[in-house]
Amino acid sequence: MSGDGPVVVLVGPPGAGKTTVGNAVASTLSVGFRDTDVDVEQVAGKSIADIFVEDGEPVFRELERTAVATALAEHDGVLALGGGAVSDETTRSLLRGHRVVFLDVGLSDAVGRVGFNRDRPLLLDSPRAQLKRLLDERRPVYTEVASVTVDTSGRAPDDVAEEVVGHAR
Ligand SMILES: Nc1ncnc2c1ncn2[C@@H]1O[C@H](COP(=O)(O)OP(=O)(O)O)[C@@H](O)[C@H]1O
Ligand SMILES: O=C(O)C1=C[C@@H](OP(=O)(O)O)[C@@H](O)[C@H](O)C1
Ligand SMILES: [Mg+2]
Numbered sequence: 001m002s003g004d005g006p007v008v009v010l011v012g013p014p015g016a017g018k019t020t021v022g023n024a025v026a027s028t029l030s031v032g033f034r035d036t037d038v039d040v041e042q043v044a045g046k047s048i049a050d051i052f053v054e055d056g057e058p059v060f061r062e063l064e065r066t067a068v069a070t071a072l073a074e075h076d077g078v079l080a081l082g083g084g085a086v087s088d089e090t091t092r093s094l095l096r097g098h099r100v101v102f103l104d105v106g107l108s109d110a111v112g113r114v115g116f117n118r119d120r121p122l123l124l125d126s127p128r129a130q131l132k133r134l135l136d137e138r139r140p141v142y143t144e145v146a147s148v149t150v151d152t153s154g155r156a157p158d159d160v161a162e163e164v165v166g167h168a169r
């Protein structure tokens with residue numbers, strides 16, 4: 001249903017907990033949860049890993065840009081974006097005016113959470129170095145699009161979710 005947009009949009013690097021915390025926040029608020037990574041997989045009819053291998057990252061980014069725009073327009077619950085969505089300028093401008101929370105995470109915690117996960121194509125090779133690069137490159141962008149930053153390092157998902165609930169619309 002369309003309305004004022006999502007009650008909260010979660011951005012941040014892989015392993016920040018956008019999907020996990022987003023689900024918990026939606027459950028607490030009794031609203032729907034949507035994740036643009038899932039939307040992209042549904043539209044493409046295959047996993048993100050397969051999109052990267054078979055079609056390439058630019059195709060994934062194009063699908064992601066459309067998925068974010070669609071979700072912002074029609075979802076009124078909690079919305080989690082993929083970690084790289086904010087690298088797109090159109091997406092950044094679409095996020096203006098929305099309640100955006102940056103879930104931050106330190107490098108060690110991020111590596112511990114997703115360093116050995118095989119579902120994230122960007123982290124298959126040298127996960128620690130890749131996560132450091134993504135964090136260094138994107139932190140300024142996450143900060144720019146978000147009105148609030150919540151550090152998740154060393155914290156349980158439920159604890160983070162409770163804080164995010166306080167920032168929802
Ligand atoms: N605060 C947290 N503490 C410990 N592990 C976490 C936390 N948040 C998420 N995780 C775990 O880290 C992994 C990645 O979480 P996920 O929600 O998919 O992150 P994102 O969507 O930001 O990439 C999952 O295995 C999840 O259970
Ligand atoms: O950081 C990125 O560029 C990506 C993050 C992933 O989502 P999560 O941030 O939910 O892991 C997913 O969109 C894809 O693997 C690319
Ligand atoms: Mg996710």
